[in-house]
Amino acid sequence: MNITTVADGITRITANVENILFEGFWELPDGVSLNSYVVKGEKTAIIDGMININDIEKAFINALDKVNIKLEDVDYLIVNHMEPDHSGWFESMARLNPDVTILCSQKSADLLDAFFGWTENVSVVSDGDSVDLGAGRVLTFHEIPNVHWPDTMATFDTLSGTLFSCDAFGSYGKVSDKGYDDLLSEDELAHYESEAERYYANIIAAFSLFMNKALDKIAKLPVKIIAPGHGIVWRKDPARVISDYTRYASYQKGPCMPEVTLLWGSMYGMTKKGVDHIIDAFCDTECNLHVHNVIDDSISKILASVWRSTGVILAMPTYEYKMFPPMASVLEEVCRKKAQNRIAFRIGSYGWSGGANSDLEEIMQRNRANWEFLPPVEYNGSPSEEELALMTARTQELIKRVKEAAE
Ligand code: FEO
Numbered sequence: 001m002n003i004t005t006v007a008d009g010i011t012r013i014t015a016n017v018e019n020i021l022f023e024g025f026w027e028l029p030d031g032v033s034l035n036s037y038v039v040k041g042e043k044t045a046i047i048d049g050m051i052n053i054n055d056i057e058k059a060f061i062n063a064l065d066k067v068n069i070k071l072e073d074v075d076y077l078i079v080n081h082m083e084p085d086h087s088g089w090f091e092s093m094a095r096l097n098p099d100v101t102i103l104c105s106q107k108s109a110d111l112l113d114a115f116f117g118w119t120e121n122v123s124v125v126s127d128g129d130s131v132d133l134g135a136g137r138v139l140t141f142h143e144i145p146n147v148h149w150p151d152t153m154a155t156f157d158t159l160s161g162t163l164f165s166c167d168a169f170g171s172y173g174k175v176s177d178k179g180y181d182d183l184l185s186e187d188e189l190a191h192y193e194s195e196a197e198r199y200y201a202n203i204i205a206a207f208s209l210f211m212n213k214a215l216d217k218i219a220k221l222p223v224k225i226i227a228p229g230h231g232i233v234w235r236k237d238p239a240r241v242i243s244d245y246t247r248y249a250s251y252q253k254g255p256c257m258p259e260v261t262l263l264w265g266s267m268y269g270m271t272k273k274g275v276d277h278i279i280d281a282f283c284d285t286e287c288n289l290h291v292h293n294v295i296d297d298s299i300s301k302i303l304a305s306v307w308r309s310t311g312v313i314l315a316m317p318t319y320e321y322k323m324f325p326p327m328a329s330v331l332e333e334v335c336r337k338k339a340q341n342r343i344a345f346r347i348g349s350y351g352w353s354g355g356a357n358s359d360l361e362e363i364m365q366r367n368r369a370n371w372e373f374l375p376p377v378e379y380n381g382s383p384s385e386e387e388l389a390l391m392t393a394r395t396q397e398l399i400k401r402v403k404e405a406a407e
Pocket residue numbers: 081083085086148149166167229230
């Protein structure tokens with residue numbers, strides 16, 4: 001456990017988790033932090049919990065000990081969001097301290113019952129409600145539904161101006177004692193921002209409409225510090241992470257960055273000939289290109305690249321009259337996140353029959369993705385010189401359109 005002071009009377013207790021897949025399938029090359037916050041007035045509250053793995057109950061109690069808090073001293077457990085990465089330990093905490101009051105939204109209360117069969121000592125709070133911890137410290141509650149589950153709320157400490165924002169403004173990446181924006185170098189901050197973008201693309205992206213509503217609501221609070229459930233605390237420049245998240249949310253409908261993502265898969269190297277040609281066509285264009293093979297690269301990284309890119313090139317062959325299946329699977333996930341309004345084109349090889357393109361159209365239409373496609377370059381077997389020249393022309397047209405849209 002990593003224990004640090006956020007502000008007077010507020011302690012962050014963090015469990016850094018590695019060697020797991022977040023939500024069971026998102027890769028974590030640099031781990032993820034699960035942040036709990038102990039807030040003290042005359043009474044004591046713990047905001048957000050952490051996943052119940054690796055004997056975390058014992059470790060968390062030891063951590064409380066180190067900041068001179070006994071379990072029986074804790075008056076409130078505030079469950080901002082019931083997803084078990086924020087509430088996994090709450091059951092043991094509530095069992096060990098039967099006098100504790102659990103504060104949460106009605107939807108969280110329903111989920112606590114559904115997931116843990118827990119209904120005791122639950123006190124439901126609504127948007128705008130507050131609890132007075134004494135010593136001038138009042139916590140107010142602000143529902144931010146669907147950031148990330150329907151139950152989610154943020155908690156605001158009126159004394160310090162700290163917003164405990166739960167999944168909002170979070171990132172992947174473990175944290176240390178330096179896990180504060182005022183203690184990190186610009187390079188280190190850039191790393192967390194990159195991991196925040198990937199986290200957003202994986203976890204929040206599909207709920208961008210609700211993220212925008214949450215941003216509007218949070219703008220009305222006098223926020224001085226942002227303390228999320230994952231990642232670093234922003235106390236020098238909270239406006240920076242608010243600006244980042246505003247930008248990430250805007251990427252859903254685009255335009256995004258003036259960049260292009262090339263997703264490709266190839267069975268016997270025929271489609272890859274076109275891929276190599278397109279990559280060459282990007283030389284000297286000053287347009288940033290992200291290249292992902294849909295077999296080798298993780299869906300987590302692919303989504304992050306597509307999320308920030310105004311342009312997308314898809315390269316895949318026809319397989320049994322339809323699209324190369326791994327590409328179809330990736331595109332379904334891209335559409336599930338509602339990455340809309342991209343400028344795109346497709347290339348690909350076929351043997352005795354095409355079919356990938358009609359499959360692609362079906363996926364895009366069914367998901368109302370509203371991507372604008374330049375005409376495809378589809379070829380029988382290996383691409384001819386004319387077809388390669390056509391790919392160059394399409395690539396140049398795409399880059400021109402992307403720059404016009406995004407700049
Ligand atoms: Fe960090 Fe939606 O859980």
